[in-house]
Amino acid sequence: MSNFYKDNEDLRFYVEKYIDWKAIVEVLERNAEDPAAWQQTVETYKEVLSTAGEVAATEIAPRARQIDAEGMHLQNGVVVAPKVHTELFDTLRDMGMYGLCAPQELGGMNCPGVLYFLMGEVFGRADVSVLVHYGFHVASAYWLLHFSIHEGSTEFDADGRIVKTRFQKPIEDILAGKTWGSMDLTEPNAGSDLAALRTRAIKQEDGTWRLTGNKIFITSGHGNYHFVLAKTEDKNSLTALSLFLVPLKIERNGETVTNAYVDRIEEKCGHHGSATCSVQFDNSEAELIGKEGEGFKLMLKLMNHARLGVGFESIGLAQAAYCLARDYAKERRSMGKPIDQHPMVADYLDEMDVTIRAIRAIAVEAAVAEELATGLELEESRRKQRGAVMDADTHRRIKRLRRRARFITPLLKYAASEQAVYMARMSMQLHGGNGYMKDCDAERLLRDSLVLPVYEGTSQIQALMALKDNISWITKKPLLFLRKMALAKLNAARAEDEIERAVYRMQYMACSAQRAIVQRVAKDKWSEATNGPLAQVFDRFFKDWDPKRDFAHGQLHAERLTRILVDVAAAEALLDQAKSFPERRELAARWVEKAEPRVRYNLDLIENTGNALLNRLEIAADDELTAKSA
Numbered sequence: 001m002s003n004f005y006k007d008n009e010d011l012r013f014y015v016e017k018y019i020d021w022k023a024i025v026e027v028l029e030r031n032a033e034d035p036a037a038w039q040q041t042v043e044t045y046k047e048v049l050s051t052a053g054e055v056a057a058t059e060i061a062p063r064a065r066q067i068d069a070e071g072m073h074l075q076n077g078v079v080v081a082p083k084v085h086t087e088l089f090d091t092l093r094d095m096g097m098y099g100l101c102a103p104q105e106l107g108g109m110n111c112p113g114v115l116y117f118l119m120g121e122v123f124g125r126a127d128v129s130v131l132v133h134y135g136f137h138v139a140s141a142y143w144l145l146h147f148s149i150h151e152g153s154t155e156f157d158a159d160g161r162i163v164k165t166r167f168q169k170p171i172e173d174i175l176a177g178k179t180w181g182s183m184d185l186t187e188p189n190a191g192s193d194l195a196a197l198r199t200r201a202i203k204q205e206d207g208t209w210r211l212t213g214n215k216i217f218i219t220s221g222h223g224n225y226h227f228v229l230a231k232t233e234d235k236n237s238l239t240a241l242s243l244f245l246v247p248l249k250i251e252r253n254g255e256t257v258t259n260a261y262v263d264r265i266e267e268k269c270g271h272h273g274s275a276t277c278s279v280q281f282d283n284s285e286a287e288l289i290g291k292e293g294e295g296f297k298l299m300l301k302l303m304n305h306a307r308l309g310v311g312f313e314s315i316g317l318a319q320a321a322y323c324l325a326r327d328y329a330k331e332r333r334s335m336g337k338p339i340d341q342h343p344m345v346a347d348y349l350d351e352m353d354v355t356i357r358a359i360r361a362i363a364v365e366a367a368v369a370e371e372l373a374t375g376l377e378l379e380e381s382r383r384k385q386r387g388a389v390m391d392a393d394t395h396r397r398i399k400r401l402r403r404r405a406r407f408i409t410p411l412l413k414y415a416a417s418e419q420a421v422y423m424a425r426m427s428m429q430l431h432g433g434n435g436y437m438k439d440c441d442a443e444r445l446l447r448d449s450l451v452l453p454v455y456e457g458t459s460q461i462q463a464l465m466a467l468k469d470n471i472s473w474i475t476k477k478p479l480l481f482l483r484k485m486a487l488a489k490l491n492a493a494r495a496e497d498e499i500e501r502a503v504y505r506m507q508y509m510a511c512s513a514q515r516a517i518v519q520r521v522a523k524d525k526w527s528e529a530t531n532g533p534l535a536q537v538f539d540r541f542f543k544d545w546d547p548k549r550d551f552a553h554g555q556l557h558a559e560r561l562t563r564i565l566v567d568v569a570a571a572e573a574l575l576d577q578a579k580s581f582p583e584r585r586e587l588a589a590r591w592v593e594k595a596e597p598r599v600r601y602n603l604d605l606i607e608n609t610g611n612a613l614l615n616r617l618e619i620a621a622d623d624e625l626t627a628k629s630a
């Protein structure tokens with residue numbers, strides 16, 4: 001029987017050989033001391049993945065074309081899904097799939113988030129829009145519990161089992177398949193710029209909250225439970241934002257009444273199995289989650305998780321595009337041979353295969369780091385409630401894991417989503433004219449892929465995040481940075497292994513790119529600081545930093561730097577694997593061969609281009625200022 005997990009050797013490598021499941025079980029379960037028990041737990045994870053692979057190949061994929069053709073519609077205020085879509089979700093509910101990551105005490109399977117992400121790839125290969133709607137079940141239940149533990153509103157017994165939790169009813173509703181959740185950030189005038197949100201929540205005299213505003217493009221926004229980001233202070237700042245849980249329907253005086261509603265769903269280019277809703281809140285009852293002003297911080301936790309999810313979703317779509325193209329190219333003949341025997345086509349297919357596997361390497365690394373960091377943070381919150389503290393070593397481990405997850409997440413979201421679009425296009429290209437026709441899956445994959453670099457933070461926003469984290473690390477620890485750079489250069493000259501030498505060369509080029517950006521930013525700032533009274537030069541240089549004005553050079557090259565960091569992170573991950581698993585060496589060599597020239601090219605662009613463009617932007621900004629003051 002067809003199975004999207006079992007037929008994927010590279011994915012199985014991680015599950016069967018690479019992932020340190022024991023470390024994950026230790027954080028998640030209470031049976032890790034007993035080898036037979038934790039090994040049994042891991043066997044269960046593998047069975048779940050294998051079942052997911054079968055469901056993806058035999059239930060989701062065969063329905064994808066019909067779901068795409070019929071789409072979701074709003075009829076008399078109700079979102080109506082195609083019959084095949086409803087059947088599919090009934091199957092997932094009956095299999096208990098909505099409780100994948102919920103604890104057993106709440107009726108869930110208590111599986112790790114890593115398993116959910118890996119399933120994301122497998123489901124995404126079948127249909128990304130189905131995966132996304134499924135994700136808003138599992139992830140919403142997970143985050144309701146997570147936020148409750150974070151704010152201290154979940155009670156545990158002495159064995160660490162949940163006795164009760166603040167969001168018990170919503171979680172139970174989701175697990176029972178009655179409804180699901182959504183995350184509501186975007187508004188007509190604010191997407192990337194969250195500080196500009198207008199939805200407003202007002203505290204009532206009795207301490208309850210009411211919320212008013214319009215959220216747009218809300219995926220699965222026809223579910224009952226909405227995580228809504230709203231202003232609780234009238235200022236244009238991320239610290240003015242708070243997070244609320246707002247149900248569409250509430251119970252009032254024994255009756256179910258409308259609290260908020262979907263007034264439109266979008267007609268989209270793809271992603272037809274996922275409803276994209278406009279939601280109206282009008283003096284709606286809202287429950288504050290966490291503290292006032294903490295909304296952006298909490299939403300960012302959820303979004304970082306969701307960005308990892310989009311990473312795996314994108315890998316799934318890229319894998320689908322690659323398999324489709326590979327199988328077609330084997331059969332289709334031109335000029336006397338199958339097209340996969342023509343060097344150019346063989347090169348495209350090789351690039352697709354290697355790139356998917358390289359991105360999967362950083363995806364798994366990020367997912368494991370996120371899993372362990374989140375699990376240990378939750379344990380820390382539980383201990384705090386009991387008045388206990390985490391030991392210093394574990395605390396340091398959490399920080400290390402969190403840093404790693406934070407470093408890779410934007411790289412993964414950026415690279416996986418951009419590559420999914422590229423590969424969907426190449427898949428269509430390799431199908432020739434047939435690829436452009438509606439009865440070929442290549443055109444659906446291309447339409448479905450286009451949103452991946454847009455939602456959960458666009459590629460440009462991911463690049464800015466990567467830039468910010470890297471540059472602020474260098475400015476905080478300049479000596480450590482210079483040491484890292486010197487070591488990379490030294491190792492590139494003295495390492496005996498050819499692949500290792502190439503990875504060090506790439507690391508050195510990555511450091512050179514970062515140094516070029518920092519030097520240029522500092523130079524511009526210095527020349528501006530010296531352009532005024534001499535006595536205040538140092539004050540102007542060190543104190544008066546404006547990210548929009550002073551980091552233009554960094555912003556200009558943020559995507560190029562991100563591409564370099566992706567190439568290097570994947571090379572490091574594959575080299576690391578090759579050291580313990582010699583059968584992975586060939587993959588590492590193939591990746592390095594492709595990635596190193598790209599790194600060199602992007603470094604060249606960072607070091608040598610952009611001055612004229614930045615000058616033009618500066619002149620335009622000055623002109624605008626002059627026009628305003630005239």
Ligand SMILES: Cc1cc2nc3c(=O)[nH]c(=O)nc-3n(C[C@H](O)[C@H](O)[C@H](O)COP(=O)(O)OP(=O)(O)OC[C@H]3O[C@@H](n4cnc5c(N)ncnc54)[C@H](O)[C@@H]3O)c2cc1C
Nearest residue numbers: 183184185186190191192217218219454455456457458460
């Ligand atoms: C199918 C779909 C589903 C979605 N689901 C959800 C959901 O569930 N919940 C939700 O809240 N939102 C959702 N969104 C909205 C999505 O997150 C936003 O569209 C996205 O964040 C971009 O915001 P925007 O559309 O306002 O574009 P803008 O922010 O206006 O950006 C326009 C362009 O400018 C670029 N840009 C903006 N600022 C900068 C900058 N400082 N530097 C460089 N470039 C910049 C962007 O990268 C983009 O290319 C969804 C969108 C779609 C299409």
